[in-house]
Amino acid sequence: MDVLPGPGNQSSTFVTSYSAGHTIVIPSAAIGDVRSGRLDQSLFDVTTLIAERDDDAHSKTLPVIVEYAGKLPKIGAVRGTAKTRALTSIDANAAVVTKSKTRDFWTSLAPKGRVTTSIRHVTLDRRVQASTDSSVLQIGAPAAWQRGFTGKGVKIAILDTGIDPNHPDLKGRIEASANFSNAANNVDHFGHGTHVAGIAAGDGAASGGKYTGVAPQATLLNGNVLGDDGSGAISGIIAGMEWAVQQHATVVNMSLGSAIPSDGTDELSAALNTLSRDSGTLFVVAAGNCHSPAPAQVTSPDAGRRGTCGRQPSPGRFAQSVLLSRSARQ
Numbered sequence: 001m002d003v004l005p006g007p008g009n010q011s012s013t014f015v016t017s018y019s020a021g022h023t024i025v026i027p028s029a030a031i032g033d034v035r036s037g038r039l040d041q042s043l044f045d046v047t048t049l050i051a052e053r054d055d056d057a058h059s060k061t062l063p064v065i066v067e068y069a070g071k072l073p074k075i076g077a078v079r080g081t082a083k084t085r086a087l088t089s090i091d092a093n094a095a096v097v098t099k100s101k102t103r104d105f106w107t108s109l110a111p112k113g114r115v116t117t118s119i120r121h122v123t124l125d126r127r128v129q130a131s132t133d134s135s136v137l138q139i140g141a142p143a144a145w146q147r148g149f150t151g152k153g154v155k156i157a158i159l160d161t162g163i164d165p166n167h168p169d170l171k172g173r174i175e176a177s178a179n180f181s182n183a184a185n186n187v188d189h190f191g192h193g194t195h196v197a198g199i200a201a202g203d204g205a206a207s208g209g210k211y212t213g214v215a216p217q218a219t220l221l222n223g224n225v226l227g228d229d230g231s232g233a234i235s236g237i238i239a240g241m242e243w244a245v246q247q248h249a250t251v252v253n254m255s256l257g258s259a260i261p262s263d264g265t266d267e268l269s270a271a272l273n274t275l276s277r278d279s280g281t282l283f284v285v286a287a288g289n290c291h292s293p294a295p296a297q298v299t300s301p302d303a304g305r306r307g308t309c310g311r312q313p314s315p316g317r318f319a320q321s322v323l324l325s326r327s328a329r330q
Contacts, residue, residue: 022047033109040123052127060099063125067092070118078119080105094125135199141214151215156200157244157252159237160193162186162224167194169202169213170220177222178243180236186224193224196255221247226256234258237301238271245279254285257299268301 003014003025013028026034026044033039042048043064049055054062066078068091078084080101084093097105109119136142144150155175164187165174179186188194197213201220204212225240226232237256244252262269276283285301 038119038121040121042124042126043122045124048124048126054124056099062097062099062102063094064097065092065094065123065125066119067121067123068118069120078105079108091120136212136214139214141212145216151201151218154215154218154250155221155248156215156218157221157223157247157249158193158197158200159223159225159240159244159252159254160188160196160256161190161226161228161230162188162193163197163220163222164188164194165222167198167202168206169198169204169211170194171205173201173203173218174220174222176247177224178240179224180240180243181224181227181232182236183224183227186222188224189228190226190230192230192255193222193226196253197222200253221249232256234268237268241271241275241283245275245281249281252281252283254283254301257286257301262299266301272301 003016015026015028015031017024017026023046024041024044025046026041030039030044034041034044043062046055053059061082064081065087078093078095080103081095081097084095086092087094109122161181162179162183162185163170163174163177165171165177177186183189197220198211199213201215201218202211202213203216204210221244223240223244225237237254241252241254258268264270264273272283272285275281283301
């Protein structure tokens with residue numbers, strides 16, 4: 001492979017390395033900053049740049065994230081960049097470097113050869129792709145479908161922020177709806193409930209079957225227990241649980257939880273225990289969001305039925321396996 005310096009490049013030599021199928025070419029002028037961690041190696045990963053179409057053949061710009069050690073400067077403070085946006089949660093600016101102005105960008109990072117101490121880290125703004133089609137395959141759902149286990153005859157109550165009744169994957173699938181939150185109606189204005197319903201029972205209509213849910217022929221019950229801000233009162237959630245049982249739900253999905261550690265005797269956990277025992281309805285509760293206020297503490301309502309979060313199977317796999325096993329018994 002030949003390496004040719006670009007116009008104005010201060011490096012006459014380059015360090016080329018190969019790792020896990022990737023070719024990395026670092027100009028000598030940047031070696032020190034890469035070793036110190038100030039410049040991320042991804043900026044010089046030729047394989048990644050080509051794969052993400054950030055190479056010269058496909059793009060005249062390079063997306064980067066510039067993190068700062070101190071106060072976040074005004075957008076556009078780094079020369080040679082455009083289309084920047086502030087990322088205040090990580091004290092950084094996302095920017096697009098115009099490749100014809102990379103020299104301006106470099107001199108902003110190290111003016112007159114001096115390292116700018118305020119800039120802590122610069123990395124490639126990598127591309128991220130949706131991957132929600134993976135979980136259904138991982139639990140073997142297509143094999144269950146072939147055996148006729150599609151959720152037909154099963155009622156799944158989604159106690160969440162509501163469900164969008166007009167979503168193509170869910171349209172005509174909601175048997176009953178009720179609102180136990182402070183929202184104006186039981187339509188999902190937050191997005192979480194529709195997402196959960198799609199994982200559980202979406203038929204994949206909007207994607208040509210690519211994003212089919214676990215039980216695509218199940219019937220849905222829409223219990224809005226969380227408001228438009230994604231939060232709700234314990235009393236409203238308990239009322240929703242009771243309603244779901246009254247609607248003869250086979251499975252009640254509750255992808256929610258409090259930040260209060262519990263031994264299982266709090267009101268919400270106690271309600272779950274009682275309803276589960278008396279009705280035989282299966283309650284599937286989020287178990288992975290328990291790192292607040294401290295790791296390994298169990299919060300309500302998950303404290304009602306299971307042990308510490310660290311000992312639980314993946315909540316997604318557990319819930320999806322439950323749906324399939326329940327449909328198999330119908």
